[in-house]
Amino acid sequence: MTTLPTAAGHVVSLRPAESAPMWRAGDEVLRATDLARSDPDELTAAATAVAAAIPSALVRAVHSYRSRAEHGDVLLIRGTLPETDFGANPSASAAPLAGHGVQHAALQLLGIMMLLGEPFNFRTLYEGKLVQHVVPAPNMEFTQTSESSSGMLDWHVEDGFSPDRCDYFGLLCLRGSEAAVTRYAAARDVVLDERTRRILGEPRFEMAPDSAHVLDDDSPCRTPVLSGAPHAPEICYDDHYLTPLDGEAAEALRELRTQLDAVHQGHVLRTGDLLVVDNRRVVHSRTPFTARHDGTDRWLLRTMVCASLPRFRARGRRII
Ligand SMILES: [Fe+2]
DSSP, X not given: OEEEEETTEEEEEOOHHHHHHHHHHHHHHHHHOOGGGOOHHHHHHHHHHHHTTSOHHHHHHHXXXXXXXXXXXXXXXXXXXXXXXXXXXXXXXXXXXXXXXHHHHHHHHHHHHTTTSEEEBOTTBGGGOSSEEEOOOTTOTTSSSTTOOSSOEEEEOTTTTOTTOOSEEEEEEEEOOTTOEEEEEEGGGXXXXXXXXXXXXXXXXXXXXXTTBOOSOOOOEEEOSEESOTTSOEEOOBTTTEEESSHHHHHHHHHHHHHHHHHOEEXXXXXXXXXXXXXXXXXXXXXXXXXXXXXXXXXXXXXXXXXXXXXXXXXXXXXX
16 A cells, blocks of 8 residues: 555555455455345445455554544545446436445445444435435536536535534545546635634624525524634535625635635546545535436445544434
């Protein structure tokens, strides 16, 4: 395994011999279980077999990332999947995990992400699926959702309207698109004057739920944009769903937006890349790409993680 800090953040590359034990552990699971029939708890329990086969060097790298993140708040793990045909991509985020290849990939994703906490989802998002497909959907090309393609998916955090938003999410690439750059910018990298930082730290903003959620009540919540310790700032931002409540707040938000563009980094995901993003400290976006809608489109699997066991236990269930 090679690890190196680069402009893309912290990158870990697994050799085939290192990822093979995880794949074999997945094989064992899939001989006995069809994950398409598993509920979220069963799916998570099945992925512990893969977690137990993670090479120790990767365990150390993930631990270093979650405890110090000295090389950045995004971790790229390459080489998690062998060369295999994953078949035609589904055209909907909530499609079941159908087929051996995609079930295998889901186990790898969950197994590694469990090093950071407990996988979960909102029941209002993509039918509460624990592992969602990130695929372009017909007629969604220009939306601000993960089902978009031709339009820019602008700066946002996942589910910024909710205090229960994930601490981390993982994107595992089954099939990439060279045009689609996943971009990210960390709160600790933005440069702001003291006054702007203070305004962004006050609850002078409202965040509304994004359109991917199916909600009875979509009223916005008051929030600061920046929070947390000065040495480890957190960010709650969205280009479209965050509204400043006064003129000073609007000006501060514009300055922050300029900084996001100035400090961002990016990566084109390729097969076997797992991009782990700290959703409390990083905003992300994605550049446009062309969807063919013929089953050969860009295809990622996504899962979200709650890193706090007390918070996870307090919720009482995996799909909240
Ligand atoms: Fe997103």
